[in-house]
Amino acid sequence: xxKILFILPCVPYPLTAGGNQAFFNMVEYIRHKMSxxxxxxxxxxxxxxxxxxxxxxxxxxxxLFREEDAEPKTRCPRYYRWLKKMSESISRKMQxxxxxxxxxxPYKNMTLKNSCFKPFPKAYVEYVSDISRRGFDIIQVxxxxxxxxxxxxxxxxxxVFVHHELRYIRNENEMxxxxxxxxxxxxxxxxxxxxxxxxxxQYKHVIALTDIDRLLLADLVGQECNIYVSxxxxxxxxxxxxxxxxxxxxxxxxxxxxxxxxxDAVDWFCHEVAPCLRVQGFKFxxxxxxxxxxxxxxxxxxxxxxxxxxxYVEDLREYLNGSIVLVPIRIGSGMRMKILDAVSSMxxxxxxxxxxxxxxxxxxxxxxIADSATDFAAAVIRLEADKKLQVRLATQALKRLRELxxxxxxxxxxxxxxxxxxxxxxxxxxxxxxxxxxRTFGASNPEYS
Numbered sequence: 001x002x003k004i005l006f007i008l009p010c011v012p013y014p015l016t017a018g019g020n021q022a023f024f025n026m027v028e029y030i031r032h033k034m035s036x037x038x039x040x041x042x043x044x045x046x047x048x049x050x051x052x053x054x055x056x057x058x059x060x061x062x063x064l065f066r067e068e069d070a071e072p073k074t075r076c077p078r079y080y081r082w083l084k085k086m087s088e089s090i091s092r093k094m095q096x097x098x099x100x101x102x103x104x105x106p107y108k109n110m111t112l113k114n115s116c117f118k119p120f121p122k123a124y125v126e127y128v129s130d131i132s133r134r135g136f137d138i139i140q141v142x143x144x145x146x147x148x149x150x151x152x153x154x155x156x157x158x159x160v161f162v163h164h165e166l167r168y169i170r171n172e173n174e175m176x177x178x179x180x181x182x183x184x185x186x187x188x189x190x191x192x193x194x195x196x197x198x199x200x201x202q203y204k205h206v207i208a209l210t211d212i213d214r215l216l217l218a219d220l221v222g223q224e225c226n227i228y229v230s231x232x233x234x235x236x237x238x239x240x241x242x243x244x245x246x247x248x249x250x251x252x253x254x255x256x257x258x259x260x261x262x263x264d265a266v267d268w269f270c271h272e273v274a275p276c277l278r279v280q281g282f283k284f285x286x287x288x289x290x291x292x293x294x295x296x297x298x299x300x301x302x303x304x305x306x307x308x309x310x311x312y313v314e315d316l317r318e319y320l321n322g323s324i325v326l327v328p329i330r331i332g333s334g335m336r337m338k339i340l341d342a343v344s345s346m347x348x349x350x351x352x353x354x355x356x357x358x359x360x361x362x363x364x365x366x367x368x369i370a371d372s373a374t375d376f377a378a379a380v381i382r383l384e385a386d387k388k389l390q391v392r393l394a395t396q397a398l399k400r401l402r403e404l405x406x407x408x409x410x411x412x413x414x415x416x417x418x419x420x421x422x423x424x425x426x427x428x429x430x431x432x433x434x435x436x437x438x439r440t441f442g443a444s445n446p447e448y449s
Contacts, residue, residue: 002422003035004138007128009145011042013049016312017256018337019164022232023142027057029233029411034418037061039131041124065127109260112171112185115192117148128152138421141203148195150202158421161203166213166333168193168220170261173331173354177264197221205421209335210358216333226424228417232335233410236344236401244346244391245322249284249384252323252347254316254338256290257297261331268373269328270304276377282384287323289313320345324383324390327351328376335359340405343397348390350379360404366397 012023030036038060042050044067054062074080120128132139132153140160141149144167153159171189175181197220200206205226208214214229221227253269255262266288277284289310301307313319325342327349335358342349343361350368363369368379383389 001035002137005037005136007039011046025233039063041065147199159203160205162207169333234340244394246387250323257292265328272373317345320347325349327355329355348393
C-alpha cells in the first residue's frame with residue numbers, strides 16, 4: 001500500500017465542527033486504501049481526543065509533537081514557563097486596550113494583520129523534517145497556518161497542500177468590510193498575498209474545495225503546480241429519515257467566535273439585519289450555536305436582545321431542524337460547512353452570495369439568497385411565513401446536494417486525485433517537465449489532448 005502522511009495544525013476530533021467531520025470521513029475511507037499516518041501537535045487538553053482517534057483508527061500511525069518539546073533549554077524551565085505565560089497574558093491585555101480605542105468594532109481574529117510568515121518553533125521544524133523523510137509517497141499539509149511547511153518537505157516526495165480557504169481572498173473581503181482601509185492594511189495585504197503565492201509554489205500539488213477556488217488559484221500561482229478540485233465530504237444519509245419541521249420564529253446560526261467571518265456575520269446580523277426585522281414587526285429569537293465567550297458578545301446582545309448563546313449541542317442536525325438557518329457570511333472562500341449542515345438537517349436557510357459561493361445551490365430553488373440587510377430581512381420574513389416554501393427548499397436542497405456532492409463519489413474522487421498524483425510521480429521518472437503543467441481533476445487539459 002502507498003504511504004500518505006497528513007500534517008494538521010489541530011486535532012480533527014470530536015466531530016463537532018464541519019471541518020472535523022469532512023477530514024474524519026475522508027480518512028475513514030482512505031485508511032482502507034492506503035497506509036495512513038497523522039502528524040499532529042495537540043495541546044494537553046486535546047490528548048483525550050487523540051486517544052479517541054487512536055481507538056477508532058487502529059491501522060493509522062500517529063506522530064505527536066507536544067508543546068513542551070518546543071521549549072528551549074533554560075536554566076530554570078519552570079521559571080521560564082511562568083515568564084512565558086505572563087508575557088502572553090500581558091500581550092492579550094495590551095491588545096484589549098488597543099481594541100477599546102479602535103474605530104472599527106473590536107474583532108480579535110482578523111487575518112489581515114497576521115497573514116505574514118511566522119517562524120515555527122525550532123523543535124517542531126526538526127520534528128516535521130525528521131518524520132517527513134520516513135519513506136512516504138505523499139505528504140499532505142492542511143490549513144493556512146502550516147502553508148510554509150512546503151519549504152521544509154523533501155523534494156523527492158509528492159507534496160500536497162489542501163487550501164480550505166484562500167487567505168488573500170479572505171483578506172480582500174475583510175478590507176471591503178472596513179470603514180477605512182489604511183496604507184498599512186494595503187501593505188500587509190500585498191506582502192501576505194506574495195507570501196501565499198510563493199508558499200503554494202513549494203508544493204507539487206494543490207487541492208481546492210471548489211471550482212471557484214481552483215480558478216482563483218490557477219490565476220494566483222500560474223503553472224507552477226497541479227491543481228485539483230476535491231470538495232469536503234459530509235455524510236447526509238441520515239437526512240433522508242428526517243421530515244421538514246415547520247420553522248416559526250427560531251433563527252439559528254452555526255459558528256464559533258474564534259473564526260473572524262463568523263464574528264462579522266453575527267455582528268452584521270445584529271447591527272444591520274435585526275433592526276430591519278423589528279421595523280417590520282417580526283418577532284424572533286436568534287440562537288447562536290458554538291463557543292462565544294468574549295465580553296464583546298454582551299455589546300451584541302445589547303443591540304440585539306433577541307440573541308441567545310446556545311453553545312455546544314449534542315445533535316446539531318436535530319437542533320437545526322425546525323429552525324430557519326442563517327448564513328450571513330460576507331468573508332472567506334472554500335465551502336461553508338454550515339450550508340451543508342443546514343441541508344443535511346432538512347432545514348431551510350437564507351444566505352448571502354458569499355455564504356453559498358462554491359456550492360451550486362440556487363436562489364428560490366434550494367435556498368433564498370440576499371446580500372443587503374433589507375433584502376436579507378425580507379427573505380427571512382418571507383420564508384417564515386410560507387411553510388410550503390420551507391419544505392420545498394429543504395427537500396430540493398437535499399436532492400441537489402446528493403446529486404452534486406454524493407459522499408461516496410466525493411470519497412472516490414479524492415482517492416482518484418491521489419492515484420493521479422502517484423501516476424504523475426511514476427511518469428516523472430520518464431518525463432521531467434510534467435511538474436510544470438497544471439492539471440485540474442475532472443477536466444481535460446489541452447496540453448495533453
